[in-house]
Amino acid sequence: MTQTWAVLAAVLFLMIHLIGGSAYSTVNVEAGHEAVLNCPSVSKLSWLMVTWKMKSSTSCFLAYRWDLNETRMLNCSERMMWNYSPDRYPALRIYPVNLNDEGNYTCEIVSREGNFLFIFSLTVIVPPTLTLTSDKNRVAVCQATAGKPAAKISWIPASNHSVEKDIHHLNGTVTRISYISWVNSTHPTVTCLVTHPAVNQTLSLDLSYDSSRLQYLLIGLAVASGAGVTLYLILRCRASRLRKKAHRWPVKAGTENFRFTPSHMNTPVMDHSVSPEKIYQNYKPQAILMSY
Structure with missing residues (x-):
């Protein structure tokens, strides 16, 4: 029983x-x-x-x-x-x-x-991989990569201007990307809240720091560009001066003692008042100096 x-x-x-x-x-x-x-x-x-x-x-x-x-x-x-x-x-x-x-x-x-x-x-x-970045236009990008199911993304402070995009992978996971513009916001920090069955996490990003860093980078590039242009102009000016001086300098033609005369005066003039004996009486071959 x-x-x-x-x-x-x-x-x-x-x-x-x-x-x-x-x-x-x-x-x-x-x-x-x-x-x-x-x-x-x-x-x-x-x-x-x-x-x-x-x-x-x-x-x-x-x-x-x-x-x-x-x-x-x-x-x-x-x-x-x-x-x-x-x-x-x-x-x-x-x-x-x-x-x-x-x-x-x-x-x-x-x-x-x-x-x-x-x-x-x-x-x-499958828990997603989380990232939060921004670009030079102060657009924040919150991304939950390869999660299953797809993660939910929200922003703090709440905004109705966010745009989301889903990328479906062959293994069944989903990458969700949310964009939000922070140009007109008075808050220097943007916070992304990711909700998922495997993970709940918030990511924060200081956009004011990114903006100032970008400004410093642009200023540095401008200064470097200005210095490069200035150096180029100086070198070009010096090269121009050297070319002008080169055109003004006389050309040495092998001997410095020759004197050029016009073509109609090239005919040698013979002085008959001086006898050949007087011309060669002081002739010493070892005293001749050659100029090159």
Whole structure:
């Protein structure tokens, strides 16, 4: 009698779970963490076999037969295993979880009283990478890269002038980008609030600092450009002066003692008053100086 009541209580417990809607459960797990899918305990029933069927990117079959104490595994990743001893606690453990594990998992218990199904929907959450930048026009850009699901972005102080853009990736993740102009704002600091199931974070950026730094950079570039132009003009002026001086300097023609005369005076004039003897009487070859 006691055993009959125990069986009836267990069956009633399973029926309540099935009717109450808990036979279908949703499990959210962050990528890289551990996922444990708990099939309800039916130890008080005379069950014969428990099986797990995974319909994710690859179909996996994991089973345990109680009367033979035998375990079977077909087309399952080594990351999938029994959480504890299947004869006591037939829960499925997946570690570490990745995006390929997302899908529906079915736990089926076979007993003399009937078959019982429990369905789990596994959703893998991927935290996004967060960045907050600005450009020279004081447009702030808040970006949540490769998150699943897509992150929600808001601004502090709140503004109705933000623009959002989503980029969908092949692996199911989403990059969300939000733009907001801060030109007419009296607040020097812009704050981006990112809300996501895996992370809630605020990022702040001092736009006044960025603006002053940009101004200093522009001033430095202007000064450097002015100095370069000035140096170029000085060198060009000096080069022009050197060219003018080069045109004014006389050209040395091999000897400095020659004197040029007009072409009509090139005819040599002979002085007949001087005899050849007087011309050559002081002639000394070793005293001749050659000019080059």
